[in-house]
Amino acid sequence: MSLRRHLPHYLMIAPFMILFAAFFLYPILSGLYYSFFDWNGVGTPNYVGLANYQSIVGSRDFTRAMTNLAQYIVITVPLGILIALALALLVDSFTGRWAGFFRNAYFMPVVLPAFLAATIWRWIYAPNFGLLNMILGWFGVRSINFLNDTGTMLYALIAVDVWVSAGFNMVIILAGLKNIPMELYEAARLDGASKWQQIVHVTIPMLGPVLFFVFTYGLISAMQVFDKPWLLTGSSFTSYGGRRHALLFPVMDMMGRAFGGVRFGEAAAYGFILTVAIVAVTAFMFALRAWRERQ
Amino acid sequence: MSQNGAGPVSVWKILKWVVALLVAAIAIFPIWWMINVVFALPGEPVSLNPRLWPTSLSAGIANIHMIFAQTEFLRAYGISVAYALLTIAGVLVFGSLAAFEFSLFEFPGRRVLFGFVLLSLMVPSAVTIIPAYLLTSQLGWLNTMQGLVVPGIASAFGLFMLVQFMRAIPKDMIEAARLDGANHFQIYWHVALPLSRNAVVTLAILTFIQTWGNYMWPLIVGSNAEMYTVSQVVGLFNSPLSHHTVDTVMTANLLAAIPPLVFFLIFQRKIIQGIAMSGTKG
DSSP, rough: OHHHHHHHHHHHHHHHHHHEEEIHHHHHHHHHHHHEEEOOSSSEEEEOOOOOOOHTTTTHHHHHHHHHHHHHHHHHHHHHHHHHHHHHHHHHHSOOOHHHHHHHHHHOOOOSSSHHHHHHHHHHHHHTTHHHHHHHHHTTTTOOTTTTOTHHHHHHHHHHHHHHHHHHHHHHHHHHHHHHHHHHHHHHHTTTTOOHHHHIIIIIIHHHHHHHHHHHHHHHHHHTTHHHHHTTTTOOOBBOGGGGGTTTOHHHHHIIIIIIIIHHHHHHHHHHHHHHHHHHHHHHHHHHHHHHOOO | OOOOOOOOOOOOHHHEEEEHHHHHHHHHHHHHHHEEEETTTOOOGGGGGGSSOOOOHHHHHHHHHHHHHHSSHHHHHHHHHHHHHHHHHHHHHHHHHHHHHHHHOOOOTHHHHHHHHHTTTTOOOHHHHHHHEEEEEHHTTTTTTHHHHGGGSHHHHHHHHHHHHHHTSSHHHHHHHHHHEEEEEEEIIIIHHHHHHHHHHHHHHHHHHHHHHHOOHHHHOOOOOGGHHHHHHHHHHHHOOOOHHHHHHHHHHHHHHHHHHHHHHHHHHHHHHHHHHHHHHO
């Protein structure tokens, strides 16, 4: 009786839930299973216990990818948000048509596909005839091979990354700014606070939850960076990560093991290692927030 | 925060404008530059000409004609359009059916199932991509349109967004429709869906931008030249082994950029609201 009454509900959610189970839940479970096998994707999987995990963690590429990732995240996430915050305050200080114009202009790189952002910037970074080297040439700087010099590669990536992510974060921060009651600024002004003091003592604290979201989300997506370093280094499954693996990142390493090395069990294990790292970082962020709130 | 009114022009105000315009130039310039390279008089090396303005309309049209006629770009364009449209259709139909139930009705298991979907928003795609590829391969779907589209249809983000929106539909309207003799599906079709038109359109646009820009999934699932999407062709044209010239490559880049940019210019408000909503309610 009860089932018949509820049947229409289940019928309506069934298409979504079936696809969700097939292409989301099942892959997670099967991935966990494969991670204990040595498998090339076609033959019989060969049970190897934890060997996949051990060989990943012990590999030079893994260490390289994780080191690169740490350096990349430490710069790109805070820098991207700082710039996004500055842009949001800048746009917010304009009114009417100009506010809309600047907001849209700064947001434009976000709508561009990430693969395209990377390819356009490859041309801008090109040695000798690239736009950036041409501009530097006006100031007497000799041509720099930004994407092949291990000293500049990471920063070249970060610049592209910020170029794209700043607009995205700015839009979210702008929405947060609109939610701050005007009275708080009025009160601060009556207390004699300068513009700068208002930003530090009213705007930033009131933006707390929004900044937390932007930071956590930025962290999670930065840990999975793939398209941009892959295309900036002109990677393929046989050769990736650029000169001396200076732009090798975990997802690239994982994809290379799967489709270059044809070691799918190992790649599945890599996915789990990465997920544990991401979940740990996310949990740490939430714990930090809970601790801050209790203070 | 608030405008300075019509006061005297201060140093700060000038500085603010200079910075704002400079940043706008940095944000827009690479796109502008791409247009200039395509619409440039042929024969002049890029190195001698920074290409600050487009110089030849006919050269640009010739470039576009050439790339459609002489390379595999046109087919890739068709595949990308089909991939994006079918994904949008799937996300909207499957997502709105499920969102209708999760947001407006009470039934056993509702909380648990919806909780599962929400939890999946936290799971990084890194963990699912390899096994999802293996499943697609076992189904025999490599290098097929269903292989590109179907695994991306059950979008947790899309469901979440539609549920947030449909929650605001007054229960009285559902009851009224039921009293008028509408069955369950008719209520969805004639009441819930028209009322959530805004969310549906926003989700469609965001899904388009995301699918059009998807690089990783087509790279591994559509690895045969016949299934290349625009993202892959652009990647190959730009690769170090590519034998294409700068204007060909830039034309490909520009044509890849046009659909999302046009969508943005038309639907800027909806896109920005959609992004802002996912951030402030997340």
